[in-house]
Amino acid sequence: MMTKSIQQPEPGFVHGLFLFLLVFALWMLLVGNLDTTEMAAGVVVALIVTLASRPHLSILTGLIISPTALLPLLRYLGTFTVALVQANLDMARRVLSPSLPLQPAVVEVETNLKSPLGRLILANSITLTPGTLTVDVQDQVLLVHWVDCPPGSDLASTTQAITSKFEQHLKGFVL
Amino acid sequence: MTLTLLEIVALGLLGAAVLLSLLRLILGPTAPDRVVAADTLAVITTSGLVILAALLGSPLYLDVALIYGTLAFVGVVAIARTIEGNG
Amino acid sequence: MRLIADLFLVIGAAFTLFGAIGLIRMPDVYNRIQAGTKAVTLGSLCLLIGIALLYPAWWSKLLVIGVLILITNPLGSSTIARALLKAGVKPWSKATVSHTGEADR
Numbered sequence: 001m002m003t004k005s006i007q008q009p010e011p012g013f014v015h016g017l018f019l020f021l022l023v024f025a026l027w028m029l030l031v032g033n034l035d036t037t038e039m040a041a042g043v044v045v046a047l048i049v050t051l052a053s054r055p056h057l058s059i060l061t062g063l064i065i066s067p068t069a070l071l072p073l074l075r076y077l078g079t080f081t082v083a084l085v086q087a088n089l090d091m092a093r094r095v096l097s098p099s100l101p102l103q104p105a106v107v108e109v110e111t112n113l114k115s116p117l118g119r120l121i122l123a124n125s126i127t128l129t130p131g132t133l134t135v136d137v138q139d140q141v142l143l144v145h146w147v148d149c150p151p152g153s154d155l156a157s158t159t160q161a162i163t164s165k166f167e168q169h170l171k172g173f174v175l
Numbered sequence: 176m177t178l179t180l181l182e183i184v185a186l187g188l189l190g191a192a193v194l195l196s197l198l199r200l201i202l203g204p205t206a207p208d209r210v211v212a213a214d215t216l217a218v219i220t221t222s223g224l225v226i227l228a229a230l231l232g233s234p235l236y237l238d239v240a241l242i243y244g245t246l247a248f249v250g251v252v253a254i255a256r257t258i259e260g261n262g
Numbered sequence: 263m264r265l266i267a268d269l270f271l272v273i274g275a276a277f278t279l280f281g282a283i284g285l286i287r288m289p290d291v292y293n294r295i296q297a298g299t300k301a302v303t304l305g306s307l308c309l310l311i312g313i314a315l316l317y318p319a320w321w322s323k324l325l326v327i328g329v330l331i332l333i334t335n336p337l338g339s340s341t342i343a344r345a346l347l348k349a350g351v352k353p354w355s356k357a358t359v360s361h362t363g364e365a366d367r
Contacts, residue, residue, distance in 0.1 A: 029322040088277055088304040091297055095284040104293060106347075127336035128303060133296050134336075135343045145292045145343060181268035185312075188275035192305075195282035199294070207291045207346050214342065215285060215298040218335055219278055222306040225327060228320075229313045237323040244327065248334035252341050259345035 015060040020050045062115025062175045072172020079169055083129040090130045094147070105149035106135060109142050109159045111167060118174035125166045132162055189226070193219055210254050217247035267315035274308030277301045291346055299339040306331050 027042035028034075063069075094101055109126075113119050123134040123142060131147035144162060178186075196219065200212040221244040228236035284297025307328055314324045 026326065029326050032322045084300075084304055087300050088280075091284060091300050092277070092280045095280050095287060095297055095301075100287060100289070102289065102293060104290075123340060124333070124336045127340055128300060131296070133292065133299070133343055134340045135292075135347050143347070145296070147293060147296055179264065179268055181265075181272050185268070185271040185275040185309075188272070188279045189309075192275070192279040192282035195279070195286050199282075199285045205291070205351075207342065207349075207351060208294065210342055211291060211294050211298055211339075212285060214338055215281065215302050218302045218306055218331060219282075221327070221331065222274070222278070222309045225310060225313055225324065229316055234317075234320055234323065237320060237327065241323070241327055241330065244330050244334065248338050251338040255338075255341040255345040258342075259348045 012061075014065050015057055015063070016050055016054070018063070018065055019053065019057065019060060020046050023049045059117055062113075062117035064173050064175065069173035072169045076166065076169035076173070079165060080125055080128075083125070083165070087128060087130040101148070103148050103150075104145065106143060106145050107149060107158045107162075108155055109144055109162050110140055110155060111142060111159075111163055112140075113167065113170060113174060115175040118170060121174060122163060122166055122170060125170075126162060129162075129166075186226075189219070189223065193223075207258060210251070210258070213254075214247075214251045217251070218244075221247065263315060267312045270308050270312030270315065274305045274310075274312060276305070277308060278305035281305060291351060292343060295339050295343055299335055303331060303335045306335075 023046040024042050027045055028039070031038045031042065111119060111122055113122055119137055119142070123137055126132050126134045126142065126144060133145040134142055135145050136143040142163070144158070146158070146162070149158075193216065196212050196216045200209050200216065203209055221240050224236050224240035224243060228234060228240070278301065281298050281301030284301060285294050288294045288297050310324050310328045310331075314321050
């Protein structure tokens with residue numbers, strides 16, 4: 001939906017296993033207890049879901065599944081949480097101040113992430129961080145609505161300000 | 176369960192938020208404004224359902240909240256697609 | 263424990279209210295989306311944390327609801343914003359002198 005992907009690698013067995021474990025974990029969270037019968041049902045359901053979604057498995061190929069990806073993932077989650085709280089304090093300040101300090105503009109930022117999944121996560125992160133809202137993704141370029149755009153920004157400075165703090169962690173676990 | 180003062184304050188704030196979002200939904204002025212207001216209301220309603228579950232002490236409403244949230248998202252995407260198509 | 267939970271509930275409700283105020287005060291659709299999405303997402307998460315502290319047995323379902331909100335809410339907002347841009351709705355900007363914040367309210 002968001003991007004036309006360029007040269008996706010074939011999804012392998014590891015991605016199937018990953019989806020299976022994800023669905024199974026979701027099932028167990030929803031069930032909320034550890035009965036053997038529930039777990040058996042969960043295995044069956046997760047297997048059916050995994051097999052049924054094989055044609056769409058390619059969205060997962062952007063994911064780097066290895067132990068080394070764990071640290072960047074945790075760092076990313078940390079950065080993201082901080083940014084989310086900052087975003088809200090910033091937004092609360094803007095909304096509550098009588099003069100409504102706004103300088104909105106639609107700017108372009110660039111990303112080096114290749115996979116649709118990576119760009120999706122990046123776009124979502126941008127939407128939830130201070131003053132920015134992803135409007136569209138066109139291959140390498142993301143259109144971003146920025147509430148407080150400093151005058152005289154260009155592609156390099158906006159990329160630096162908006163995407164770089166996420167991308168440095170993101171590229172550790174997605175392509 | 177009996178409510179503490181802070182919980183009553185929280186419920187009041189949430190109620191005010193719902194009223195303000197409803198005001199934007201009614202005022203408009205354009206269709207997209209209403210869609211945004213409806214989207215916001217849907218998310219507030221989802222957390223509202225979770226609070227209802229807590230007030231009634233019944234985890235059944237958590238499932239309702241989950242399904243409501245999912246359907247609201249699908250609805251928003253569908254409406255967005257319609258706006259896009261007309262443009 | 264109850265006090266911490268209540269504090270989370272109040273903070274969550276307050277952020278949700280800020281989002282709603284933003285929805286009313288912001289001058290154009292794009293800014294309204296921004297205010298609505300961000301504040302309401304964090305507000306909802308705080309409310310969920312508060313409820314999880316009140317009813318620890320419900321943590322698993324509350325976690326699923328939290329992740330659902332965290333993923334779908336920004337995605338939905340981006341989809342609306344993209345649709346608006348494609349439909350030709352121009353973002354409001356201070357540079358266009360013809361209307362101030364007042365006129366758009």
